[in-house]
Amino acid sequence: MKSTEILNSLQVSLTINRLCSQLIENHHDFSESVLIGLQPNGIFLSNRLKNCLENSINKKVLTGSLDITFFRDDFGRKEKPLIPSVTNIDFSIENKRVILIDDVFFTGRTVRSALDAVMTFGRPQSVEFLTLIERRFVQNLPIRADYIGKSIDTIKEEKVTVLWKEEHGKDQILLYSPI
Amino acid sequence: MRELSISHLLGINDLTKSDIDLIFKTADSFKEVINRPIKKVPTLRDITIANLFFENSTRTKLSFELAEKRLSADIVNFTAGNSSLKKGETLVDTANNILSMKVDILVMRHPHSGAAKFLSEKTNTVIINAGDGTHEHPTQALLDCYSIKEKLGEVEGKKVVLIGDIKHSRVALSNIFALQKLGAKVMVCGPTTLIPKYIKDLGVEVSHDMEKALKWCDVANVLRIQLERQDIQYFPSIREYAQQFQVNKEILQNIKKPITILHPGPINRGVEITSEIADSDNSIILNQVENGVAVRMAIIYLLAGSINRS
Numbered sequence A: 001m002k003s004t005e006i007l008n009s010l011q012v013s014l015t016i017n018r019l020c021s022q023l024i025e026n027h028h029d030f031s032e033s034v035l036i037g038l039q040p041n042g043i044f045l046s047n048r049l050k051n052c053l054e055n056s057i058n059k060k061v062l063t064g065s066l067d068i069t070f071f072r073d074d075f076g077r078k079e080k081p082l083i084p085s086v087t088n089i090d091f092s093i094e095n096k097r098v099i100l101i102d103d104v105f106f107t108g109r110t111v112r113s114a115l116d117a118v119m120t121f122g123r124p125q126s127v128e129f130l131t132l133i134e135r136r137f138v139q140n141l142p143i144r145a146d147y148i149g150k151s152i153d154t155i156k157e158e159k160v161t162v163l164w165k166e167e168h169g170k171d172q173i174l175l176y177s178p179i
Numbered sequence B: 001m002r003e004l005s006i007s008h009l010l011g012i013n014d015l016t017k018s019d020i021d022l023i024f025k026t027a028d029s030f031k032e033v034i035n036r037p038i039k040k041v042p043t044l045r046d047i048t049i050a051n052l053f054f055e056n057s058t059r060t061k062l063s064f065e066l067a068e069k070r071l072s073a074d075i076v077n078f079t080a081g082n083s084s085l086k087k088g089e090t091l092v093d094t095a096n097n098i099l100s101m102k103v104d105i106l107v108m109r110h111p112h113s114g115a116a117k118f119l120s121e122k123t124n125t126v127i128i129n130a131g132d133g134t135h136e137h138p139t140q141a142l143l144d145c146y147s148i149k150e151k152l153g154e155v156e157g158k159k160v161v162l163i164g165d166i167k168h169s170r171v172a173l174s175n176i177f178a179l180q181k182l183g184a185k186v187m188v189c190g191p192t193t194l195i196p197k198y199i200k201d202l203g204v205e206v207s208h209d210m211e212k213a214l215k216w217c218d219v220a221n222v223l224r225i226q227l228e229r230q231d232i233q234y235f236p237s238i239r240e241y242a243q244q245f246q247v248n249k250e251i252l253q254n255i256k257k258p259i260t261i262l263h264p265g266p267i268n269r270g271v272e273i274t275s276e277i278a279d280s281d282n283s284i285i286l287n288q289v290e291n292g293v294a295v296r297m298a299i300i301y302l303l304a305g306s307i308n309r310s
Helices: A009-027 A042-057 A109-119 B017-033 B059-070 B091-099 B115-122 B138-152 B170-181 B210-216 B238-245 B249-255 B285-304
Strands: A002-007 A033-038 A063-066 A097-105 A126-136 A147-153 A159-163 A172-177 B048-053 B074-079 B105-110 B126-132 B159-163 B185-189 B205-207 B219-222 B260-262
Touching: A002 A009, A002 A147, A009 A042, A009 A097, A009 A126, A009 A147, A009 A172, A033 A042, A033 A109, A042 A063, A042 A097, A063 A109, A097 A109, A097 A159, A109 A126, A126 A159, B017 B138, B017 B170, B017 B285, B048 B059, B048 B091, B059 B074, B059 B105, B059 B126, B059 B138, B059 B285, B074 B091, B091 B105, B091 B115, B105 B115, B105 B285, B115 B126, B126 B138, B126 B285, B138 B170, B138 B219, B138 B260, B138 B285, B159 B170, B159 B210, B170 B185, B185 B210, B205 B210, B210 B249, B260 B285
Parallel strands: A033 A063, A033 A097, A097 A126, A126 A147, B048 B074, B048 B105, B105 B126, B159 B185, B159 B219, B185 B205, B219 B260
Antiparallel strands: A002 A172, A159 A172
């Protein structure tokens, strides 16, 4: 498979800073807002955003992680059962403004599952969705992101991989194409 | 290892250590789920489960039902007392009739050892053994080990004594297998008449002195005297049994070390254990009940993954 760099380390950092500013514009001091990263890949991004936000507003930002395995729509359609990751939301989301966070927005099915999953923790005032990479024109469901790092045009057979410094030594986003 | 090596849960003896680890890891997630404000997930909404209880049960039946409902499965319940078994229907016919109603999983408790295995060979469905005669009660052993792990951090290296009626207890046999697979040392303790003759062949230690056994162990799993399975008298009286094998405050004070207490229920307070100990801080009896739902959800979830939906 041929790989092309979508964002390099510096560009990832600049993009996260911009997303952080956009969040502050809408959520001010985050007193009523919480970040929820989607397991497994949204967690690195939600932690980066948390750090960036806390440095800017000098205040703790409530951040949790959500696993959506049990809410997926493809259970029993895969060869092996899906093994869940950890969910950790140790605060109430009742009447909070929730921002769901994932690294790549592809078919929209993960976000659909996440909407169901997050509601089992209470009734939020609103739910928004933030993604680092939006793959345009490939969504299966009528779901759109509220905050987008970068939009790219891809075909279904292509694959977007986000590498994080914490795991791979550097931040980089790559697009793998079949030819 | 990302999937179970089995397609039915008939006994702990069939499981590998990786299977048990996978069940525990999945149960961790379900334990978190059942502590949410909304305790239900939609995972098994296209699955139907029949609970076939040919023998009385309160805890296990409720626990399975709750686990199934929290996974959003459709369930049907069947108890032997008011069924066509009384009219002479065989087990296989009963099961096949239920399966014709498009049931995907059978959870079965039966008074005869080997009934679950028999059914798994005769029918084309996933079988979960909820206790068969004096053979195995795998989900109970798994939730016991899960509760020990939760309380003490791990099961490996721990010394566990099973006290009471070992001879008639399917919980004892499943516990021995599960604890050994997880690396614990196991001792059984009870009156000579209630310890099977060849139990040492399973690699367990045997003691008839409860104080010695308690001094040796980190965990005591206190079993009930199963009077309903005893066709002859195995000890002179309940009072004499309690004098020698009751876990109470006095004996635990003599031991001078904390021992984690388990009991699979139902408890005969004042016989095998006193209320004071059953309700003490070292007792994890109620944790066992809560964990039972999470562990059973994990088992059903993992086994349901192999059911073809197309």
